[in-house]
Amino acid sequence: MFFHAVYFYPREDAQPGDAETLAAGCRTLAAIPGLTFFQVGHTAGTPRDVVDNTYAVALLTAFTDVAGHDVYQDHPIHLAFIAANKHLWGRVQVYDSLVE
Amino acid sequence: MFFHAVYFYPREDAQPGDAETLAAGCRTLAAIPGLTFFQVGHTAGTPRDVVDNTYAVALLTAFTDVAGHDVYQDHPIHLAFIAANKHLWGRVQVYDSLVE
Numbered sequence: 001m002f003f004h005a006v007y008f009y010p011r012e013d014a015q016p017g018d019a020e021t022l023a024a025g026c027r028t029l030a031a032i033p034g035l036t037f038f039q040v041g042h043t044a045g046t047p048r049d050v051v052d053n054t055y056a057v058a059l060l061t062a063f064t065d066v067a068g069h070d071v072y073q074d075h076p077i078h079l080a081f082i083a084a085n086k087h088l089w090g091r092v093q094v095y096d097s098l099v100e
Numbered sequence: 101m102f103f104h105a106v107y108f109y110p111r112e113d114a115q116p117g118d119a120e121t122l123a124a125g126c127r128t129l130a131a132i133p134g135l136t137f138f139q140v141g142h143t144a145g146t147p148r149d150v151v152d153n154t155y156a157v158a159l160l161t162a163f164t165d166v167a168g169h170d171v172y173q174d175h176p177i178h179l180a181f182i183a184a185n186k187h188l189w190g191r192v193q194v195y196d197s198l199v200e
């Protein structure tokens with residue numbers, strides 16, 4: 001399994017509703033073929049030093065293998081999502097993991 | 101759903117086999133009640149600027165709710181895992197997400 005976790009951080013001039021708009025945008029990605037896991041969330045605010053609570057939206061996805069992830073990256077729905085929403089985040093942090 | 105992602109980074113004096121030992125330790129956590137998702141992986145090495153490829157082991161878990169996560173944190177199996185393996189990582193980065 002190829003697990004692809006994306007954490008979106010607010011832009012400097014974040015506006016009320018940005019996170020909800022971005023989360024809605026993320027949900028359009030569920031239509032991309034090949035996903036074996038798909039969840040959109042937000043920080044749980046866990047009060048522990050090792051927890052990053054500063055991101056706005058979490059996009060948690062998985063594919064059978066790296067080939068599935070590569071199809072997703074280049075899929076028109078993914079490219080349209082980026083074009084329509086990239087103004088809503090300051091930066092993204094991605095963790096890709098192979099699970100055997 | 102409460103998603104709990106933990107990324108373990110190598111210690112400065114990392115030794116060959118550390119990641120495999122740590123991953124094996126992580127797998128003991130699967131026995132903790134309440135888990136609805138459980139995967140242990142390693143970096144996929146995706147060559148993209150936004151991807152963090154520097155961690156050694158990914159522990160990807162989920163629970164029905166925050167109460168399940170709280171039980172997990174304090175569970176004897178979790179505490180034993182930390183005691184037995186904490187010398188194997190330099191730091192951990194945790195992302196807790198609420199999915200609705």
